[in-house]
Structure formats: C-alpha cells, structure tokens
Amino acid sequence: LAKTTQPISMDSYEGQEVNITCSHNNIATNDYITWYQQFPSQGPRFIIQGYKTKVTNEVASLFIPADRKSSTLSLPRVSLSDTAVYYCLVGEGGFQKLVFGTGTRLLVSP
Amino acid sequence: DSGVTQTPKHLITATGQRVTLRCSPRSGDLSVYWYQQSLDQGLQFLIQYYNGEERAKGNILERFSAQQFPDLHSELNLSSLELGDSALYFCASSVAPSADTEAFFGQGTRLTVV
Numbered sequence: 001l002a003k004t005t006q007p008i009s010m011d012s013y014e015g016q017e018v019n020i021t022c023s024h025n026n027i028a029t030n031d032y033i034t035w036y037q038q039f040p041s042q043g044p045r046f047i048i049q050g051y052k053t054k055v056t057n058e059v060a061s062l063f064i065p066a067d068r069k070s071s072t073l074s075l076p077r078v079s080l081s082d083t084a085v086y087y088c089l090v091g092e093g094g095f096q097k098l099v100f101g102t103g104t105r106l107l108v109s110p
Numbered sequence: 111d112s113g114v115t116q117t118p119k120h121l122i123t124a125t126g127q128r129v130t131l132r133c134s135p136r137s138g139d140l141s142v143y144w145y146q147q148s149l150d151q152g153l154q155f156l157i158q159y160y161n162g163e164e165r166a167k168g169n170i171l172e173r174f175s176a177q178q179f180p181d182l183h184s185e186l187n188l189s190s191l192e193l194g195d196s197a198l199y200f201c202a203s204s205v206a207p208s209a210d211t212e213a214f215f216g217q218g219t220r221l222t223v224v
Contacts, residue, residue: 032210043112043200043215044153051210087153091210098143098202098213099168100153 004088009105018075020104022088025069033064033071036087038103044087048073075106083108113137116201116216124224128189131219135182135203141165142184143213144176145200153200159184160207191223 005023012018024033032051036044048055050062050071061074075082085103113136123129135142144156155168159178170176173191178184188195198220202213 034212038153041198041218041220043114043202043218045112045215046212049210049212091208098158099155100145102152 006104032091112214114216122222131186133184133201139203141207143202148197
C-alpha cells in the first residue's frame with residue numbers, strides 16, 4: 001500500500017491559485033492517484049483522478065511527473081468555499097481499500 | 111446529492127448498547143465501503159464489500175461487524191459500545207472496486223455514545 005505524505009495545512013487568499021503536493025514514493029505500476037475534498041461533517045467528494053502527466057477538469061488540475069512519486073493538485077482562483085480538507089489517495093489496484101491519509105487543511109481567507 | 115443514503119443521520123445511545131447503521135449505495139454500484147471519522151480526525155477505513163462479499167478489511171474492531179445484502183444495501187453493526195466509538199460513520203459506494211473508479215460518499219451517521 002503506497003503511503004502518501006501531504007502538508008498538514010495551507011493558507012491562501014481568494015483569487016489565488018493553490019497547489020497542494022502529495023508524495024507517494026512507493027506508488028505501484030497500476031496505482032491511480034485520486035484527490036478528494038471534504039467539508040466539515042460531510043462525506044468526501046471526488047475531485048480528480050490521474051495516472052500520469054496532466055489531467056484537468058472543470059474544478060482542478062492534477063500534475064503527475066514522469067516518475068509518479070508525487071502529484072500536485074492545482075486549484076485555480078480559489079474562493080472562500082474551497083476551504084476544506086483535501087486528501088490524496090493512491091489506489092493499490094484491484095480491490096481498492098480507499099485508505100485516506102491525514103489530508104491537507106486548506107484555509108482560504110478574504 | 112451523491113446518491114448514497116445513510117440512515118439514521120443521528121443516533122444517541124448508551125455505553126454497552128448495540129446499534130445498526132444502514133447504507134444504500136447508488137443505483138448500479140456493487141462496492142460499498144465503511145469509514146469512521148472521530149472529531150477532528152481522519153477517515154479510518156473499516157471494511158469493504160463487493161457484490162455481497164467482504165473484499166478488504168481495515169482497522170475494524172471485533173465489536174464491529176458488517177454485511178452487504180443481496181439487494182446491495184449494507185449494514186454496519188456496532189456492539190458493546192464505548193464512549194470512544196462516538197464518531198461520524200460514512201458509507202461510500204462505487205461501481206467497481208478498482209483503483210480507477212470514483213467513490214461516492216453518503217452524508218454520514220453521527221453516533222453519540224453517552
């Protein structure tokens with residue numbers, strides 16, 4: 001099971017771009033990298049998933065270097081409502097345990 | 111709305127009691143996951159089922175058990191409850207138990223043990 005390491009917390013201001021990096025040195029060949037967002041007292045919500053290079057959707061981008069030992073979630077122009085905990089997960093392939101780490105607590109200020 | 115339904119939303123019970131939490135996955139999803147989240151703590155993976163069979167187990171206590179029924183709904187049974195079992199319990203579902211599928215989470219059941 002690939003262990004992930006993320007910063008415990010990050011601060012930003014409205015309108016800025018936020019990049020959250022996750023380290024996963026032991027990622028396996030068939031592992032995917034997935035990011036979830038969680039607001040207080042709510043269930044996590046899928047943000048984005050990727051395997052290699054770059055993935056972009058309507059809310060975020062995910063950058064994965066060639067060695068796949070890390071990944072960066074990029075949130076463009078954050079707003080106050082982006083204040084949440086962001087989790088990086090690395091799937092172990094096959095039956096997925098979906099093990100969440102400690103996550104990164106992002107605080108967006110006016 | 112994720113499509114995953116958890117009942118009840120809130121539950122207050124006394125130590126030593128037993129409770130059952132229920133989860134109805136999204137239509138078409140075969141895989142169900144259970145998580146425990148204590149106050150200001152991370153999500154602890156408990157157990158996963160796929161099409162009625164247990165497929166992965168995390169740090170689930172022996173006092174806890176779960177099952178997935180033929181209609182794919184799942185129940186998490188917590189017995190001999192202790193104060194430390196007070197937490198939010200989340201259920202998630204996905205169409206397949208593989209690493210490239212998105213999991214959808216319910217709104218959780220908040221259990222308070224007094």
